[in-house]
Amino acid sequence: MSERFDPATADARWQSVWDEAQSFRADDASTKPRSYVLEMFPYPSGRIHIGHVRNYTMGDVLARFKRMQGFEVLHPMGWDAFGMPAENAAMEKGVHPGGWTRDNIANMKAQLKRLGFALDWSREIATCEPDYYGQEQALFLDLYAAGLVYRKESAVNWDPIDCTVLANEQVIDGRGWRSGALVEKRKLNQWFLKITDFADELLDGLSTLEHWPEKVKLMQENWIGKSQGLQFAFQLSNGASLEVYTTRPDTIFGASFVAVAADHPVAQAIGTDEARDFIALCKQGGTTAAELETAEKLGFDTGLTARHPFTGADLPVYIANFVLMDYGTGAIMAVPGHDQRDFDFATKYALPITRVVAASAEDAARPFGTEAEAGDGVLVNSGFLDGLPVAEAKRAVIARAEAEGWGEGKTVWRLRDWGVSRQRYWGTPIPFVHCEVCGVVPVPKKQLPVTLPEDVDFSVPGNPLDRHPTWKHVDCPQCGHAARRETDTLDTFVDSSWYFLRFASQPADRPFDPAEIARWLPVGQYIGGIEHAILHLLYARFWTRALARIGKIEVAEPFASLFTQGMVTHETYSRVDAGNGQPIWYAPGEVARDGNGATLIADGAPVEIGRVIKMSKSKKNVVDPDEIVAKYGADAIRWFMLSDSPPERDLPWSEAGIEGCGKFVQRLWRLFGQYDGAATGEDKAVDRKAHQTIAAVAGDIESLGFNKAVARIYELTGVVEKAAPSASRSAAIKVVLLLIAPMMPHLAEEAFAAMGGAGLVADAAWPAVDPALLVDDEVTIAIQLNGKLRDTLVAPKGAAKDRLEAMALANAKVVAALDGATPKKVIVVPDRLVNIVV
RNA sequence: GCGGACGUGGCGGAAUGGUAGACGCAGGGGACUUAAAAUCCCUUGAGCUUGCUCGUGCGGGUUCGAGUCCCGCCGUCCGUACCA
Numbered sequence: 001m002s003e004r005f006d007p008a009t010a011d012a013r014w015q016s017v018w019d020e021a022q023s024f025r026a027d028d029a030s031t032k033p034r035s036y037v038l039e040m041f042p043y044p045s046g047r048i049h050i051g052h053v054r055n056y057t058m059g060d061v062l063a064r065f066k067r068m069q070g071f072e073v074l075h076p077m078g079w080d081a082f083g084m085p086a087e088n089a090a091m092e093k094g095v096h097p098g099g100w101t102r103d104n105i106a107n108m109k110a111q112l113k114r115l116g117f118a119l120d121w122s123r124e125i126a127t128c129e130p131d132y133y134g135q136e137q138a139l140f141l142d143l144y145a146a147g148l149v150y151r152k153e154s155a156v157n158w159d160p161i162d163c164t165v166l167a168n169e170q171v172i173d174g175r176g177w178r179s180g181a182l183v184e185k186r187k188l189n190q191w192f193l194k195i196t197d198f199a200d201e202l203l204d205g206l207s208t209l210e211h212w213p214e215k216v217k218l219m220q221e222n223w224i225g226k227s228q229g230l231q232f233a234f235q236l237s238n239g240a241s242l243e244v245y246t247t248r249p250d251t252i253f254g255a256s257f258v259a260v261a262a263d264h265p266v267a268q269a270i271g272t273d274e275a276r277d278f279i280a281l282c283k284q285g286g287t288t289a290a291e292l293e294t295a296e297k298l299g300f301d302t303g304l305t306a307r308h309p310f311t312g313a314d315l316p317v318y319i320a321n322f323v324l325m326d327y328g329t330g331a332i333m334a335v336p337g338h339d340q341r342d343f344d345f346a347t348k349y350a351l352p353i354t355r356v357v358a359a360s361a362e363d364a365a366r367p368f369g370t371e372a373e374a375g376d377g378v379l380v381n382s383g384f385l386d387g388l389p390v391a392e393a394k395r396a397v398i399a400r401a402e403a404e405g406w407g408e409g410k411t412v413w414r415l416r417d418w419g420v421s422r423q424r425y426w427g428t429p430i431p432f433v434h435c436e437v438c439g440v441v442p443v444p445k446k447q448l449p450v451t452l453p454e455d456v457d458f459s460v461p462g463n464p465l466d467r468h469p470t471w472k473h474v475d476c477p478q479c480g481h482a483a484r485r486e487t488d489t490l491d492t493f494v495d496s497s498w499y500f501l502r503f504a505s506q507p508a509d510r511p512f513d514p515a516e517i518a519r520w521l522p523v524g525q526y527i528g529g530i531e532h533a534i535l536h537l538l539y540a541r542f543w544t545r546a547l548a549r550i551g552k553i554e555v556a557e558p559f560a561s562l563f564t565q566g567m568v569t570h571e572t573y574s575r576v577d578a579g580n581g582q583p584i585w586y587a588p589g590e591v592a593r594d595g596n597g598a599t600l601i602a603d604g605a606p607v608e609i610g611r612v613i614k615m616s617k618s619k620k621n622v623v624d625p626d627e628i629v630a631k632y633g634a635d636a637i638r639w640f641m642l643s644d645s646p647p648e649r650d651l652p653w654s655e656a657g658i659e660g661c662g663k664f665v666q667r668l669w670r671l672f673g674q675y676d677g678a679a680t681g682e683d684k685a686v687d688r689k690a691h692q693t694i695a696a697v698a699g700d701i702e703s704l705g706f707n708k709a710v711a712r713i714y715e716l717t718g719v720v721e722k723a724a725p726s727a728s729r730s731a732a733i734k735v736v737l738l739l740i741a742p743m744m745p746h747l748a749e750e751a752f753a754a755m756g757g758a759g760l761v762a763d764a765a766w767p768a769v770d771p772a773l774l775v776d777d778e779v780t781i782a783i784q785l786n787g788k789l790r791d792t793l794v795a796p797k798g799a800a801k802d803r804l805e806a807m808a809l810a811n812a813k814v815v816a817a818l819d820g821a822t823p824k825k826v827i828v829v830p831d832r833l834v835n836i837v838v
Numbered sequence: 839g840c841g842g843a844c845g846u847g848g849c850g851g852a853a854u855g856g857u858a859g860a861c862g863c864a865g866g867g868g869a870c871u872u873a874a875a876a877u878c879c880c881u882u883g884a885g886c887u888u889g890c891u892c893g894u895g896c897g898g899g900u901u902c903g904a905g906u907c908c909c910g911c912c913g914u915c916c917g918u919a920c921c922a
Contacts, residue, residue, distance in 0.1 A: 040922095042922090043921090043922050045922090080922070083921075083922065084920085084921070084922085085921085085922085156920070157920075165920075166920080167920040167921065168918095168919085168920055168921080169920075169921045169922095170920085170921090171920095213843095215842055215843055216842085218841085218842065218843095219841065219842050219843095219916095219917075222840090222841050222842080223841075223917090223918085223919085225841095287919090287920085288918070288919085288920095289839085289840075289918045289919075290839075290840085290917095290918060292839090293839035293840065293918090294839050294840095295839095322839095340839080341839080415919095416919070418919080419919080419920080421920090422920065423920090424920090491920070492920095492921090492922070493919095493920095493922085496922085529916090529922095530842090530843080530915095530916060530917085531916060531917065531921095531922085532917095532922085533842080533916080533917065534841090534842095534917060534918080534919080535917085535918095535919065535922095536922080538919095567915090567916090611914095613915095614915090643850085643861090643862065643863095644849095644850045644851060644861085644862060644863080645850060645851070646850095646851075646852095648843095649844080649850095649851090650844095650915085651850085652849080652850065654849085654850085654863075654864095656849095656863055656864065657850080657862085657863060659863090660862070660863060660864095661862095663876090663877095664862090666876090666877095667877090670877090707850090707851070707852085707861085707862095708852075708860095708861090710861075710862080711851090711852075711860065711861035711862075712860095712861080713861095714861055714862070715860080715861065718861095780857075781857090782856075782857040783857090784856080784857080784902085784903075786902075786903085787856090787901090787902060787903035787904095788903090789857050791857095792857065824902090825902060826902090827856090827902050827903080829856060832856055832857090833856055833857070833903090835856080835902055835903065836902090837902050837903090
């Protein structure tokens with residue numbers, strides 16, 4: 001063997017060996033047990049980011065490990081290729097979104113190949129290609145036929161200068177990012193998917209997802225937001241009635257005003273100039289929840305009153321900017337004492353704040369501080385409800401309302417239907433035609449795909465499809481009259497809601513073959529960022545259930561096991577610009593870093609080391625995976641991605657860290673060079689360590705605890721290095737090679753070949769474990785006095801409690817501490833500790 | 839605003855309610871070398887009286903025993919429905 005492992009030649013050599021052998025091609029006809037390992041596919045932004053490397057390395061280790069364990073593994077890769085950045089590039093650089101995207105895909109694919117991922121490239125998908133989005137259009141038509149697609153008015157961010165719809169991301173401090181104009185809400189007729197039809201299923205289904213993180217399930221549960229409440233009608237002073245919904249019917253005696261949303265019919269009907277001005281005021285600003293909820297609470301007194309169903313009091317009716325038309329009925333009864341938004345509003349407009357829930361009946365008159373009290377307690381100042389706990393009072397009010405006929409208990413969901421219309425070019429065209437005679441007409445399936453026109457103009461803001469000279473002019477598929485093609489495209493979340501099905505099966509004439517789907521799905525392990533905890537993962541669950549409901553597939557949940565990985569972060573380097581006081585950021589490559597500080601290479605003067613944050617172009621704290629691979633090899637960067645930080649947490653990138661990984665690659669190479677197949681003699685300690693490590697690492701990989709697996713491999717490596725030559729040692733060297741094979745596959749192949757091994761490590765089996773070698777026969781027992789460690793003793797494993805107690809009581813330190821006294825109590829935990837309480 | 843998570847040495851972190859700091863990085867000391875690189879060995883939570891005290895964001899609580907469980911704070915991060 002050569003002295004050093006040379007990734008510059010070895011990496012590419014093994015990558016092409018795997019390619020030619022089609023080592024990672026999933027065989028649909030295989031009789032082996034199957035394992036579908038999937039990482040969230042990337043948006044082709046231009047370059048692979050270190051975060052991608054981390055995500056795909058984790059998936060790769062698992063995929064290779066599953067292969068070693070005898071599974072037929074499906075481990076595919078593709079491109080979430082529609083989206084705004086391509087249009088931005090078109091506007092800024094004058095390139096075509098398609099050309100830009102496809103160039104990026106080519107570059108990023110080459111980058112992924114250099115990292116040696118065990119991917120089945122024969123199943124590669126790009127969502128921007130008609131063979132993918134055409135099938136998506138077919139599925140969309142199926143959902144439409146099943147009544148799960150409809151149109152309704154909905155608000156968007158409108159830039160009044162550019163006359164264009166803005167994404168939330170394009171609204172900065174309430175202004176359009178290019179024009180700087182104050183953004184307003186504008187209503188458009190848009191396409192919706194009936195995800196709310198599945199609210200119950202999506203909620204109940206969470207309990208079947210045993211291998212999902214609890215936090216993600218909890219977030220989805222809260223997002224779906226099932227609540228039981230009371231819907232009831234107030235009689236208004238103008239003779240009309242007003243339906244309101246409340247989740248706190250128990251607090252009804254504390255209602256001091258009623259509020260409606262600005263686009264509620266009651267508000268619209270006021271008709272005075274002042275009311276119109278106020279409603280216009282509510283239209284200012286963007287559509288995000290964060291913006292709506294943090295905006296100053298504003299109200300307009302309509303002059304109407306609403307009669308309280310119990311007290312008969314006349315409550316003022318306000319139009320309020322914090323009431324949402326999309327939730328409940330768009331109107332509320334406001335109880336300032338026990339809801340913070342109502343409290344803020346009542347304080348501002350000097351409305352009464354009444355206590356109706358208190359810790360106890362004696363507490364009924366206690367004044368409020370500066371906040372509402374939303375907590376539990378008993379009802380006070382509430383007539384027939386006095387003394388009841390909150391939950392009972394809720395039931396009592398609902399029962400009374402139903403008995404008297406003015407209201408009913410109702411389940412309401414926070415989840416809203418999914419608006420999928422986007423007024424943009426670079427997305428899946430929505431396959432519909434608007435005909436003056438027939439109305440909205442679906443494009444017949446045989447005319448699919450509806451493809452995007454290539455000749456588009458990005459020189460002015462707005463949707464190029466809308467102003468294209470010919471594309472949108474078509475004949476009605478139904479009556480043949482001149483008609484207009486739908487120019488909205490689908491939300492890119494639709495593209496990512498079924499790609500995992502297309503990976504499993506991709507016939508040319510259908511979206512997928514249900515039989516193949518049944519064989520591969522659900523995905524055994526899905527890995528991606530926590531930022532997708534709600535939207536992407538909920539939409540994908542919804543699509544799967546919707547396709548199941550209409551009989552296309554028989555899968556209920558797409559992802560059996562989910563893992564959310566942390567971000568890759570890096571220190572920031574900056575200096576304050578003397579001129580404008582703004583920081584100037586420097587890239588890691590421009591900076592020389594030692595143990596104490598950092599200096600700018602260009603002038604040798606110090607720069608400030610800032611916080612460790614997510615890598616971002618604006619802060620320049622990015623590193624390019626290609627440069628790292630060129631310098632240290634693919635295995636070193638893969639090893640770094642798995643080391644130290646637990647995979648669900650952030651991983652701070654460091655030069656020192658990657659250098660250490662490069663050194664470890666060489667250290668292993670030297671160890672592998674010491675392999676001697678002819679060595680003889682047994683070394684029980686080495687055997688034991690090797691087998692314990694095999695079992696532990698397998699468990700760690702299975703549970704994606706890569707950092708722990710890495711630590712154990714370091715330990716075993718240290719033990720084997722120090723051991724004297726023996727057959728055990730040689731066997732252990734081979735064990736190390738197989739354990740690191742999923743993580744550092746190039747090194748493993750190169751060393752295996754140099755040892756004279758036959759075949760590929762990529763096809764090797766995971767080493768077998770001898771259970772007899774897993775247990776030690778002696779354990780160290782802690783001796784505690786009052787829970788504090790005083791000494792330890794060595795005892796045979798499984799020693800009886802009274803024997804351990806006797807050994808501990810005979811301990812010199814214990815004898816000294818007791819000084820002849822009898823201990824109050826002795827707690828013995830077998831194989832663990834003896835705690836003597838004095 | 840709302841929902842969710844996280845917080846342990848100089849740094850990343852380990853620890854079924856049971857010996858806090860495994861393993862790695864960085865630091866200190868040494869070996870090898872003409873020298874350097876590479877490699878190897880030893881050492882490294884803090885304090886002091888050198889065998890004891892204190893130590894897991896802060897304040898309480900439960901327990902024989904709390905990094906771990908409970909209550910209340912503080913800080914940071916993620917999501918918030920048109921970023922992907």
